[in-house]
Amino acid sequence: MASDWIRTIRPEGDRCLIVELGDQIDETIGRRARQLAQAIEAARWPEVIEVIAAFGTVAIFVTPISNPPAEALADRIEALSQTLPEVANLPGRKVTLPVCYDARYGLDLEKVAANAGLSVPALIAAHQASICQVFTLGFSPGLPYLGVFDERFDIPRLKNPRLQVSAGSVGIANRQAVVYPRMLPGGWNLIGATPIRLFDPKADEPSFLKPGDEVTFKAISVEEFEALQSQAPST
């Protein structure tokens, strides 16, 4: 039963409920969270102002206008979850992200390869062969958390995070990847960079990636990187 998806529904303060589906990074749980979030959005309950899914949880933000007791909304969520199909059927968009794995961008490439017991070219091949899912976006607008990679990508974050990581950098840690949409501090192991502008607040679709997208990486040369970057100047 789809209702078995829900572990708990708990208040996060007086204007938010958190539905917990699981406490690990798991593609099935991630899909369920997005499916439930979409169903709650589609229900258009008047007090709901925003619904977001992140890894194993769904958060529902409400206004104080009607202010129903937390249980009433929780009951509706529970009932709604029972109408959902057992197997979350949410084909994500398929997105290919061009990445230049040149050493000028992949500052930690050799370390990540050594950790995996692979040569650098073999690691780059393994990274391109992986299909991953956008579990959530956070930390900064348009910054995707991508997973789950196999155990060869199981490497801890840097002990001393960099104060500045360039826009477009692709980082690896704990079988996940992030892509930095702008210059930010960061502790992930850098293996390359994309020339794609990931976030533009003035665009109709501000974020290049969305939760649930299926992402693959495709190697490009430094020349291709620079050509693409000049087409899409990043901030």
Added chain:
Amino acid sequence: MSFKVTKPGVLSTFQDGGRWGYQSLGVSVCGAMDLVSHHLANLIVGNSTDMATLEITLMGPTLVFKQACCLCLTGADMQAKLNNKPVARFRPIVIKAGDTLIMPLAKEGTRAYLAVHGGFALPLVMGSQSTYLRSGFGGWDGRALQAGDEVGFNIKLDNAPEKLNKLSNALWDTRIYLPSSLGAWSLRKSTVRWIKSTTWPEFTRESQQSVLQTAWRVANDADRMGFRLDGPKLALSVARERLSEPTTFGTIQVPAAGQPIVLMADRQTSGGYAKLGCVASVDLPILAQKKPGDNIHFLPIDVEQAQALDAARRAAFEELVIQLTNMHQHIRATVASINHLGDIVS
């Protein structure tokens, strides 16, 4: 152009009710830190509560007006002076072209809010006029006001002196009865009601007692993103890995070092730290009006109580709108032109 900034102040940013609907893209909600003072400033000048107000922190800007307007100051007492005469807060004030408004220093509270009738001429970025400082967009060019900035108004009042004097007199004659739960109530309180999280029992007994008994000191590291609190180090009985999950305005999280952080308007959309609980929405303005060095106490209440208080606050605002209807007619009668129609309460 309707006012010119001649001195910028410490941190003056335009904020509305927040940029909702984009947290799933990692976009912080932002919006006013003290939403009660923000709503109140808008209501008094006859705006919808969603319009951006200028949030003024600690030391305010000096503004020289080029255009008549009706404005209201709420929240912290910045010792504001208009042409060197003290300005009443929580009142609609008529400004004439050539007037100078100064807001030297917060005497009580930390954040003041300035609304003008009709709102400021600012673009909507992703549905909101709020300034998102960390990402550099929204509000006024994504940043705090600087000297030389010239900000426009959506609605221009008639600059004719006799009309403005008439409006001034009509507004002066209007009594405003502010419910006790609005107004300057938040500036003098230091007890913050909050709701315990489901992970509260995971904290050690000693830590739980510390939370309840300590006079927590707002640390120097207290800004629009979050307030760190100085006090005893808090610890969990059993440390465990936590998956990052959504947060909200008022979430109290405890990183491994044991120093609690209350997440505020510019909070990140998710976090992976243990949560003590969440500040009740009605008491967030108390915190928003604190500055580094101020003390607060935490008083736990249950979520139903917090929601009832929140609903009562909402009702008080609704009554205020009705009370102010007549006064707003006077302001509207003085409007000369509307640049683009804002969302005005009718």
